Amino acid sequence: MSETFAMKQEEKKKEDQKKKFLYLLDEDQVEVKRLAREDLEECVKVMRKCAFDVTEAEVAGIIDYKTSFGCCVNRMLIGVGLSWPAVYDPERRTVRGGEQTNAIYLEDPAVLLSFEGRDIRRILLRQREEDAKAAGKSYAVAYLYEDLPGGSIVDSIKGAGSQLGKLYLSEEYEFFKTDKGILTVKKL
Numbered sequence: 508m509s510e511t512f513a514m515k516q517e518e519k520k521k522e523d524q525k526k527k528f529l530y531l532l533d534e535d536q537v538e539v540k541r542l543a544r545e546d547l548e549e550c551v552k553v554m555r556k557c558a559f560d561v562t563e564a565e566v567a568g569i570i571d572y573k574t575s576f577g578c579c580v581n582r583m584l585i586g587v588g589l590s591w592p593a594v595y596d597p598e599r600r601t602v603r604g605g606e607q608t609n610a611i612y613l614e615d616p617a618v619l620l621s622f623e624g625r626d627i628r629r630i631l632l633r634q635r636e637e638d639a640k641a642a643g644k645s646y647a648v649a650y651l652y653e654d655l656p657g658g659s660i661v662d663s664i665k666g667a668g669s670q671l672g673k674l675y676l677s678e679e680y681e682f683f684k685t686d687k688g689i690l691t692v693k694k695l
Contacts, residue, residue, distance in 0.1 A: 537627065539634050542575040542587070549584040550577065557617035574611060574642075576634045578618075578627050585622045588631030589614040590639070595646045600683045600690055602648050610646035611639035615671055628674055640695040649675070651682075651689040660689060 542550060547567055554561050569575060569589045578586035592608035595601070602612060613635055618627045636647050651672050657663075660682040664672040672691075675682075680691040 536580060537585075537625070537630060538579040538582075539630060540577055540579060541573060541638075542570050542577050542589075543573075544570060546570070546577060546584065550587050550589075553577075553584055553587050553619060554617045556619060559617055569614070574635065574638060576631055576638070578622075578630055580622070586616055586618040586627040586631055588616040588628075588635055590635045592644070593648060595648050595692065597646070597692075600685055600692075602650075602690070609644060610648050611635060611642075611644050613647055613649040615649070628671065629678070632674060632678060636693070636695060645695055647680075647693045647695055649691050650685075650687055651675070651691055660684065 540546075544567065547563060547570060550570065551561060551563050551566050554566065566589070569591055572591045574591055575587070575589045577584050577588070590611050590613050593610045593612040594603050594605040594608055595610035596603075602610070613632065616628045616631045639647055651669070661676065664676050664682070668676075672689075675691045675693075678693065680693045683690045683692065
């Protein structure tokens with residue numbers, strides 16, 4: 508009986524290694540880069556294809572903070588994760604602009620439909636978090652939606668939440684009801 512158990516454990520270990528290897532292959536095919544002004548036109552195209560209503564001036568202003576990233580496959584931009592410095596007050600649970608920034612505000616990532624399901628959002632989220640942490644920021648923050656669910660936010664996200672809400676949940680963000688909607692926060 509112990510041989511059967513040992514064999515099953517070994518099979519499971521091999522299967523887990525195979526999954527990790529497949530994930531690494533997928534991730535290795537994706538190049539992550541900090542967005543710059545020369546990426547502006549491509550960024551706007553990707554965002555508009557993903558139903559974001561943006562102008563070149565808005566996106567340029569955000570890119571100029573040098574805190575936004577894109578994912579490329581074969582040098583083609585397929586995902587955009589905009590972000591900018593912010594001030595987060597953990598006691599009041601408010602986010603605002605200002606001089607003494609302690610947080611990075613994360614805009615919803617835009618990912619081309621043909622690249623959905625490849626963890627591009629997760630790659631962009633983690634890259635922006637790592638960059639913010641290296642820059643001395645203490646928090647990553649974002650607003651999810653304006654409609655406040657009844658009951659537990661976490662239960663609502665698990666049950667019928669968006670992919671983005673589920674991503675934040677899996678990355679250990681906290682959720683708070685505010686007058687501006689659902690605020691999600693992670694201490695970096």
